[in-house]
Amino acid sequence: MDATALSDPLARWRAAVEAWRPPGHLRSPGGGPVPRPATVVRGMDEVDLPPGSRSHERAVQALPEGGTVLDVGCGAGGASLPLAGRAGLIVGVDPEEHLLEALRASGRHLGVRVETVRGRWPDVAAEVAPADVVVCHHVLYGVADLGPFAAALTARARRRVVVEIPARHPLHALNPLWERFHGLVRPDGPTADDALAALRAAGVDPRIERWTDRGGWGRYPDLSALADRVRRRLFLPPERTAQVADALRELGVxxxxxxxxxxxxxTLCTLWWEP
Structure with missing residues (x-):
């Protein structure tokens, strides 16, 4: 990377995100990420909201009773469903149809109107009407071109944009296993501070709040299920699941x-700004 790129926070962000792409030679049968779970909730008591969520608090502050929430990279609605008791409409955007169907089903159970748009942001931003609050949780570490992505979030928000990301890349903790099984040293970044710098370089001025995630994300029924998920992340074949389980024990699991x-x-970080 040349000196100009190194001084540009957006260029540094792009390079750091692209560095996380798995090496092509490691792709093998049985490896790779598993589909994101399409959980359907049937009552507000089933909605998973981390205790003390600053992201939820900042969204509620700006959302009028009966207002509209736009959830970008919505998955099955982890960011928007906790707002169902206040929102009149939730609009979810995601490229995976099975997740959008789960969000629509949850909306029916919770009694909130849900509309969905299938596609990637910001490619489909023109198909989405403005909303009172735009939420986008655990997406940015997969977005190399952050400037247009953030600009489209801002353009669709009438009152506030609320973004949530971990302080470090969510797969950073697997770096010792990449070195153990593949002899590869994986990237140390990017971080939430890098995202903040890139957003500011893109003309957005977010505030940031850091808080501790004490929720239930990342739980598995047993060590074998977790080891299977991790070995897929490491692009290892199924017969190495037991070795991954041993490595996870050594990591302190x-x-x-x-x-x-x-x-x-x-540590989770809530970045929020007004349009």
Missing amino acids: DPARPRFPGTEGR
Whole structure:
């Protein structure tokens, strides 16, 4: 990377995100990420909201009763469903149809109107009407071209944009396993501070709040299930699942309460701004 790029926060962000792409030679049968779970909730008591979520608090502050929430990279609605008791309409954007269907089903159970748009942001931004609050949780680390992405979030928000990301890349905790199984040293960044600098370079001026995630994200029924998920992330074949389980124990994972490495007590960051 040349000196000009190194001094540009947006260029540094792009390079750091692209560095996380798995090496092509490691792609093998049985490896790679598993589909994101399409959980359907049937009552507000089932909605998963981390205790003390600053992201939820900042969204509620700006959302009028009966207002509209736009959830970008919505998955099954982890960012928007906790707002169902206040929102009149939730609009979800995601490239995976099975997740959009889960969000629509949850909306029916919770009694809130849900509309969905299938596609990637900001490619489909023109198909989406402005909303009172735009939420975007756990997406930025997969967005190399952050400037247009953030600009489209801002353009669709009438009152506020609320973004949530971990302080470090969510797969950073697996770096020792990449070196153990593949002899590869994986990137140390990007971080939430890098995202903040890139957003400011793009003309956005977010405020940032850091808080501790004490929720239940990353839990698995047993160590074998967690090891299978991790070995897919490492692009290892199924027959190496037991070796991954051993490595997870050495990383400090408790077999009695298996959690994805790096998720327990992690620092989350809420970035929020007004259009």
